Amino acid sequence: MSNLVLIVSDRAEEAEALRNVLPQAIDGPFDIEWVRTLARAMQRLTGDGIDIVLMDFFLPDSKGMRTFDQLFEAAAPVPIMTLVTEGEMDLAQEAVQRGAQGYILKGHFRNALLPQALRNTIHRKQVEDALFIEKERAAVTLDSIVDGVISTDSEGRITYLNNTAERMTGWAKAEAIGHPVAEVFPLVDNINRKSFNDPVVQVIQEMRPLALRADALLVRRNGQEAAIEDSVAPIYDRRGKIRGAVIVFRDIGPAQALMVQKMTYQAHHDSLTDLPNRILLIDRLEHAIALAKRNGTTLAVLFLDLDNFKNINDSHGHATGDQLLASVAQRLLNCIRASDTVSRLGGDEFVILVTEERHAEAAAHTAEKIIASLAQPHRIQQYAFHITASIGISTFPADGEEADTLIRNADTAMYYAKKKGRNNYQFFNAAMNRRAVERQFIEVGLRRALEAQEFSLYYQPKVNLKTGKITGVEALLRWHHPERGLMLPGDFVSIAEDCGLIVPISRWVLREACRQTKLWLEAGFKPISTAVNISALAFHNQNFLQDLRDILQETALDPACLELELTESVLMPDSQFSNEILQTLKSIGVKLAIDDFGTGYSSLSYLQEFPIDVLKIDQSFVRGIPELARNRIIVTAVTGMGISLKYRVIAEGVETRKQFSFLTSLECDEGQGNYFSPPLAADRCTRLLKTGIAENLLH
Numbered sequence: 001m002s003n004l005v006l007i008v009s010d011r012a013e014e015a016e017a018l019r020n021v022l023p024q025a026i027d028g029p030f031d032i033e034w035v036r037t038l039a040r041a042m043q044r045l046t047g048d049g050i051d052i053v054l055m056d057f058f059l060p061d062s063k064g065m066r067t068f069d070q071l072f073e074a075a076a077p078v079p080i081m082t083l084v085t086e087g088e089m090d091l092a093q094e095a096v097q098r099g100a101q102g103y104i105l106k107g108h109f110r111n112a113l114l115p116q117a118l119r120n121t122i123h124r125k126q127v128e129d130a131l132f133i134e135k136e137r138a139a140v141t142l143d144s145i146v147d148g149v150i151s152t153d154s155e156g157r158i159t160y161l162n163n164t165a166e167r168m169t170g171w172a173k174a175e176a177i178g179h180p181v182a183e184v185f186p187l188v189d190n191i192n193r194k195s196f197n198d199p200v201v202q203v204i205q206e207m208r209p210l211a212l213r214a215d216a217l218l219v220r221r222n223g224q225e226a227a228i229e230d231s232v233a234p235i236y237d238r239r240g241k242i243r244g245a246v247i248v249f250r251d252i253g254p255a256q257a258l259m260v261q262k263m264t265y266q267a268h269h270d271s272l273t274d275l276p277n278r279i280l281l282i283d284r285l286e287h288a289i290a291l292a293k294r295n296g297t298t299l300a301v302l303f304l305d306l307d308n309f310k311n312i313n314d315s316h317g318h319a320t321g322d323q324l325l326a327s328v329a330q331r332l333l334n335c336i337r338a339s340d341t342v343s344r345l346g347g348d349e350f351v352i353l354v355t356e357e358r359h360a361e362a363a364a365h366t367a368e369k370i371i372a373s374l375a376q377p378h379r380i381q382q383y384a385f386h387i388t389a390s391i392g393i394s395t396f397p398a399d400g401e402e403a404d405t406l407i408r409n410a411d412t413a414m415y416y417a418k419k420k421g422r423n424n425y426q427f428f429n430a431a432m433n434r435r436a437v438e439r440q441f442i443e444v445g446l447r448r449a450l451e452a453q454e455f456s457l458y459y460q461p462k463v464n465l466k467t468g469k470i471t472g473v474e475a476l477l478r479w480h481h482p483e484r485g486l487m488l489p490g491d492f493v494s495i496a497e498d499c500g501l502i503v504p505i506s507r508w509v510l511r512e513a514c515r516q517t518k519l520w521l522e523a524g525f526k527p528i529s530t531a532v533n534i535s536a537l538a539f540h541n542q543n544f545l546q547d548l549r550d551i552l553q554e555t556a557l558d559p560a561c562l563e564l565e566l567t568e569s570v571l572m573p574d575s576q577f578s579n580e581i582l583q584t585l586k587s588i589g590v591k592l593a594i595d596d597f598g599t600g601y602s603s604l605s606y607l608q609e610f611p612i613d614v615l616k617i618d619q620s621f622v623r624g625i626p627e628l629a630r631n632r633i634i635v636t637a638v639t640g641m642g643i644s645l646k647y648r649v650i651a652e653g654v655e656t657r658k659q660f661s662f663l664t665s666l667e668c669d670e671g672q673g674n675y676f677s678p679p680l681a682a683d684r685c686t687r688l689l690k691t692g693i694a695e696n697l698l699h
């Protein structure tokens with residue numbers, strides 16, 4: 001097919017030269033039309049058929065760039081090439097900048113490449129025009145549809161948004177381009193609000209289209225959420241290589257969203273009890289496991305099966321059975337914290353997920369609570385049903401790290417419980433079972449111990465290392481267990497803390513210590529002060545200050561004769577709160593000691609912040625001095641620091657003469673330990689107060 005070339009030039013020899021070359025081109029002839037002036041050219045261009053314009057800048061009726069500009073406007077979309085001498089190269093370049101397709105050097109028309117260059121230019125322009133039209137058509141189409149369309153490159157960065165996508169995401173095209181798709185198009189799960197994995201990344205990785213779950217919510221830029229339905233497909237280039245992805249999505253509207261939400265809810269809940277079903281339980285369990293792994297905490301799974309439920313179903317019918325199950329569900333919900341999950345797997349099987357326990361055995365408390373709660377009669381119609389349950393407990397990480405394993409192992413443990421005669425709980429792990437039984441034994445004993453007057457206080461003297469005089473005593477709790485004999489605090493204090501009994505026990509210790517100290521003062525042992533250990537739970541109890549005031553008043557003890565020993569871990573979690581209480585204690589007049597110094601936070605800044613009188617160096621540092629270099633260095637440093645900060649420094653756990661001598665050489669104020677005396681019952685301590693520490697121990 002021939003192409004029509006319009007030559008715009010006043011120079012006949014140029015037109016002639018082109019006329020000689022182009023019509024004879026091997027790859028197809030060019031037809032030539034020649035005009036001499038701009039006016040004629042403009043006139044010709046109003047008609048059709050011109051495929052390319054070759055123009056001179058200098059015409060009788062126009063000169064320079066103006067010639068190009070006028071023609072360019074009139075010729076569009078016909079391509080223009082300029083005819084220039086070497087001296088007119090600047091003009092040629094500028095014309096290219098303004099839209100010319102190129103230039104031809106005068107005098108080189110015989111070049112065989114000229115026809116080819118003209119044909120390429122014509123062709124390129126045609127392709128460009130077709131592409132432009134195609135793009136326009138696509139853009140107009142995409143902007144007229146109601147679906148949102150987003151495209152990305154192969155890295156998942158936005159390359160395009162249509163109007164609907166702009167409106168639905170709240171991102172303008174110009175802003176969004178280049179951003180990761182997850183930023184512009186963030187999706188969350190309608191039920192649990194968890195972020196979806198980036199669907200674009202998935203499509204690009206798997207190289208296949210993906211229809212998204214119906215319960216997806218798009219989080220708009222302003223934070224509002226819209227229920228959407230969407231699909232993502234990969235884009236390939238001609239060689240089959242992935243070049244990006246296209247997301248097509250639509251707002252499903254409130255009515256449909258509600259329906260989807262309802263369906264999703266139904267898919268995750270048990271219709272009878274409205275509790276989460278197995279699917280949601282697994283989801284929550286997996287989430288809890290991931291969290292526990294990250295935080296290094298534990299969790300427990302309780303598998304509960306009602307005992308002899310089938311009998312009730314058979315004898316009273318399914319409707320009654322259903323009501324009983326609903327009643328059980330309600331009781332279970334009342335036994336757990338908001339952060340835990342009660343689910344029904346079906347039939348009379350329930351699974352309870354207990355999180356945020358200090359140690360996994362504590363799940364035994366929940367199991368006990370559940371057993372006690374279910375034991376109360378369930379009133380259904382005119383009947384009162386008595387029902388019991390068997391519970392199996394598995395714990396993470398001891399009994400498994402996968403949701404399925406934990407449920408399976410809890411189920412197995414539930415069978416142990418059934419075998420053990422029902423109405424009890426069993427841990428999957430035998431050692432844990434033993435520990436839970438032991439804890440329960442101690443706890444039951446502790447509940448009785450106060451009333452049964454099984455506690456007593458032992459007293460261990462504190463000795464002035466310079467004078468050898470007893471300056472005071474530390475009260476240490478002892479439990480005279482009817483079966484086990486004398487028990488030390490290490491065997492029961494943490495259990496008393498776990499079940500809250502430490503609060504009344506601490507109150508008893510405080511009262512008893514004050515009472516005894518008052519007796520000693522009245523007997524003439526002056527000056528003497530008694531130190532009492534205060535645990536975290538007792539310190540943070542809201543009645544602590546009032547109880548202390550009451551006890552001081554009741555026993556008429558001078559507050560200066562009472563010293564409270566607090567560990568660093570008691571004070572640190574909320575140092576501002578602690579400081580307020582310490583200031584109040586100070587104003588009451590009691591003395592304050594930091595116990596076990598060096599084993600906790602050992603933060604010097606709080607030492608300055610808190611109104612402390614005494615620093616007790618932990619016995620683990622005193623052990624092995626002066627031989628053990630590390631301990632020697634620590635004890636020397638802490639003593640030096642305590643003295644300079646004007647605290648009374650007391651070394652704990654002094655067992656040998658060497659330790660005593662070394663501490664004396666450091667000018668440590670006081671010592672306490674078996675070297676001087678072990679903790680003694682009150683009457684024996686009274687005797688020691690009378691005799692004082694044996695002379696031979698002091699020199």
Ligand SMILES: Nc1nc2c(ncn2[C@@H]2O[C@@H]3COP(=O)(O)O[C@H]4[C@@H](O)[C@H](n5cnc6c(=O)[nH]c(N)nc65)O[C@@H]4COP(=O)(O)O[C@H]3[C@H]2O)c(=O)[nH]1
Binds near residue numbers: 476493
């Ligand atoms: N190896 C060795 N040990 C020595 C020596 N001298 C004294 N001890 C022991 O060291 C512990 C010192 O008490 P603590 O550091 O306050 O540590 C106490 C204290 O934190 C806690 N505790 C004791 N009584 C009470 C109480 O009434 N309430 C609370 N909340 N905790 C208490 O239990 C911990 C242990 O008390 P105990 O078993 O009575 O153990 C006592 C004491 O018997 C020695 O020379 N060598």
